Amino acid sequence: MFDWIWLSRVAGLGLVGTAAGSALFFGILGRTVFLEPNTRHLNSEAAIAPGKTQAVTLPPQPLPLLTLPKSPPASEVSQKSLPVLSRPFDLKQSLSTYQPLFSAPTSLGMVAIGVAEGNYRLFIENGNLYVQQTRFYFGHTDPGNLSWGDVVTNYGPCSDQGRSGGDIALAEQLCLERSRSRLPTHLVDLNEAGIDPERDLEALLNVADLYNQAMPIHSRHFPQALAIAKKGGLKGIDALAWARTASFYLNVNNELDLETGSNKATGLLGICARENLPITEWDCVYKDQLRRVKAIASVVDKYRQIYQSNAN
Numbered sequence: 001m002f003d004w005i006w007l008s009r010v011a012g013l014g015l016v017g018t019a020a021g022s023a024l025f026f027g028i029l030g031r032t033v034f035l036e037p038n039t040r041h042l043n044s045e046a047a048i049a050p051g052k053t054q055a056v057t058l059p060p061q062p063l064p065l066l067t068l069p070k071s072p073p074a075s076e077v078s079q080k081s082l083p084v085l086s087r088p089f090d091l092k093q094s095l096s097t098y099q100p101l102f103s104a105p106t107s108l109g110m111v112a113i114g115v116a117e118g119n120y121r122l123f124i125e126n127g128n129l130y131v132q133q134t135r136f137y138f139g140h141t142d143p144g145n146l147s148w149g150d151v152v153t154n155y156g157p158c159s160d161q162g163r164s165g166g167d168i169a170l171a172e173q174l175c176l177e178r179s180r181s182r183l184p185t186h187l188v189d190l191n192e193a194g195i196d197p198e199r200d201l202e203a204l205l206n207v208a209d210l211y212n213q214a215m216p217i218h219s220r221h222f223p224q225a226l227a228i229a230k231k232g233g234l235k236g237i238d239a240l241a242w243a244r245t246a247s248f249y250l251n252v253n254n255e256l257d258l259e260t261g262s263n264k265a266t267g268l269l270g271i272c273a274r275e276n277l278p279i280t281e282w283d284c285v286y287k288d289q290l291r292r293v294k295a296i297a298s299v300v301d302k303y304r305q306i307y308q309s310n311a312n
Helices: 003-010 091-102 107-119 168-194 199-213 216-231 236-246 264-273 280-309
Strands: 121-127 127-135
Touching: 003 199, 003 280, 091 121, 091 199, 107 121, 107 199, 107 264, 107 280, 121 280, 127 280, 168 199, 168 216, 199 216, 199 236, 199 280, 216 236, 264 280
Parallel strands: none
Antiparallel strands: 121 127
16 A cells, blocks of 8 residues: 555644654663643643652663754754664663663653643743642543443553552552553564664654553554654654554554554544544544644653753
């Protein structure tokens, strides 16, 4: 299938420009920093944050990712301007690098998922970044499950689907275990699709969040969809949101197929139907995926700002 057929799904969507560039990450040896907020909440009540404010503890070793030049801005940096890493893919090394992202509820990977879920709010104060639990952290009804009449309460930083039974410590543990257990699959899938996860942190964080949000098959297809988006000329946020949306289009063989496949995001489609939104199935899913991509990008971008500020 030609790429233009797949990419035709983006026509008329009014895609926004890339806000955080090409997904770069910077490690600070032995330092703890805080993260600044994504200002979007699920609703106005999310501004009520009864949870404690905590630091995000970074991995003990700097992550081997590329730093941005001071100019041009991150939003103007293209993939072509970045040097190509010559090292071969090493799963063991990549796991050692990225497992710390999911070592604690306030590690960067879990923070990114929590912000996308609306379970964390982030804010800046006196040059530092802070993360705080919103009220949704302590229990909220998953709107997607309502689409098929199932009432499920989520707890903790991720979508725990009620597995913890309301025990917050258990919810945090389950979120971490589930994210860590899938990390090898994410890394291998990204590499096989031609996407180096150590050059594209936002791709890794988005596939981890998609696994948190939806059925595992969609996160398995995300790397392939992202490769198609990039080959077709999409970049940054545009490419990530398109790929996340495309991953829900599967044919009868559960293969990625935008031409003959159907949209399997039943939970999101049910929400749009309940709200009587006059939009297409693609737009319904894309709207949610774009929101989550932006939330994750804001975490990486604000961390980058703090890193650059401390480095000066």
